[in-house]
Amino acid sequence: AQTVTQSQPEMSVQEAETVTLSCTYDTSESDYYLFWYKQPPSRQMILVIRQEAYKQQNATENRFSVNFQKAAKSFSLKISDSQLGDAAMYFCAYRSRGNFGNEKLTFGTGTRLTIIP
């Protein structure tokens, strides 16, 4: 079974600075998807960014980018120019690509990000 580990329960960053959230995963599969979700105080789960394992290029979405190291099974999220609205719980998640039945997302335990004005 796959597991996802987020070793930083809490992080803080000064507004306008850059912060990196860590995520490692364990899998025997070669093809899969990785995601970062944001959960603000409203509790809504919001997809921030995704990465397909067969793509070597790191995904980027505006101020959000990932550092995907497949061999190391590492998938970190970098937030540039941090804004107050980025304050949230961030979850890393894994999904098998080959399973045509269950599209289960396996989540890490989350990192709570605080933005310091």
Added chain:
Amino acid sequence: EAQVTQNPRYLITVTGKKLTVTCSQNMNHEYMSWYRQDPGLGLRQIYYSMNVEVTDKGDVPEGYKVSRKEKRNFPLILESPSPNQTSLYFCASSFGLGAYNEQFFGPGTRLTVL
């Protein structure tokens, strides 16, 4: 507006009193799933459904039931709730079929079982 809705958003109940949390999506999605979120554990899958009348267990199905009689609805049923089912519950849906499809999450239901 494309969305997943859940009701109720908040519920406080007592041990043993049957309850149902409804989930509905308006995107004609094949795949639907229920997760529970607990502090320090992230989100864990309870049940999923690939289509109407097709459901299967996830990682933590004990104490829960589901049904999928219509494509848009996927209710979560707790026949005899217990305090260890106090949690935040999310319904999610996607087009399924194995390719990448973004999963859309509902707003969550905060359940407290006394």
